[in-house]
Amino acid sequence: MFHLDNNEPHAFWDNSLVPRLSINPGDTVVLETLEGTGQISASTGSEKLAALDPSLIHPLTGPVYVNGAVPGETLEIEVLSLEHHGWGWNGVIPGFGLLGRQFETPHIQHYELVGDDCHFRDDIRVPYEPFCGVMGVAPAERGRFDTHPPRANAGNVDIRHLTPGTRVYLPIFVEGALFSCGDCHAAQGDGEVCGTGIETPMTVTLRFHLHKRRTPELRFLTAPAQPLTRAGQAGYFATSAHGPDLFVNAETALRYMLDHLIETYDLTQEEAYCLSGAAVDLRISEIVNAPNWIVSAYLPLAIFR
Helix, strand or coil, X not given: CEEECCCCCECCECCCCCCCEEECCCCEEEEXXXXXXXXXCCCCCHHXXXXXXXXXXXXEEEEEEECCCCCCCXXXXXXXEEEXXXXXXXXXXXXXXXXXXXXXXXXXXXXXXXXXXXXXXXXXEEECCCEEEEEECCCCCCCCECCCCCECXXXXXXXXXXXXXCEEEEECCCCCCCEEEEEEECCCCCCCCCCCCCECCEEEEEEEEEECCCCCCCEEECCCCCCCCCHHHHCEEEEEEEECCHHHHXXXXXXXXXXXXXXXXXXXXXXXXXXXXXXXXXXXXXXXCCCCEEEEEEEXXXXXX
């Protein structure tokens, strides 16, 4: 087993980066990761969110060079475990997220991570279902690329189901693959609607394998014999919106959900937005009956005590 610290993070993709570790297929690596901005601690105040340095966001641990990996093959990443460090945060960043234009004041929501729960408030606990928001290999193109959009090399995909027990398959574009990861989330609703999941530093344990066949894009196999999320076991309350524009429908369904959270659970607008980012799932309910489509926002009831 190998160990890679987070002392030399990189917040970009670049296939000329010097590998920090070389391994063989079948090896296991423990990677220490920073929280998603590299600028927040457990005691940071809301004002910091208005002064984040975008060039530091997504500090990644890596690259890991996999011996024998060549372009045209597939790198398999077996997600063994993700261990939190006791705290996390998400927040309202004005102008960012699905309803970013609606908020003018930054707000940070701190969470205490205890065992398998993320404590939003004494009576609201989001299940701890961790994953790496960013997992990727070096791109084929030369040069430096920011990490904010997902790309052919995967990267900032924010797929909440890449939890322990999952196997992730990525195309290889350069020799050694040059794998990096970071931006770990303790929990997140589908859509990451407020722009942040529960951002947290983590200890990530992965095992690497090679396959001669090529996968054309990111693919993954979830762990068998378990639900995709713990939070959904007690049912949902959902709000829906219709119209010819899926993006507008998503905004509207989320606004309806914020209204429900504020009225029912005595939350501020900022708290409702943060909780939505951590736990509310956006889903396309219908996309076949022209000219209007349906987007729904699902609130898992198990988070309320």
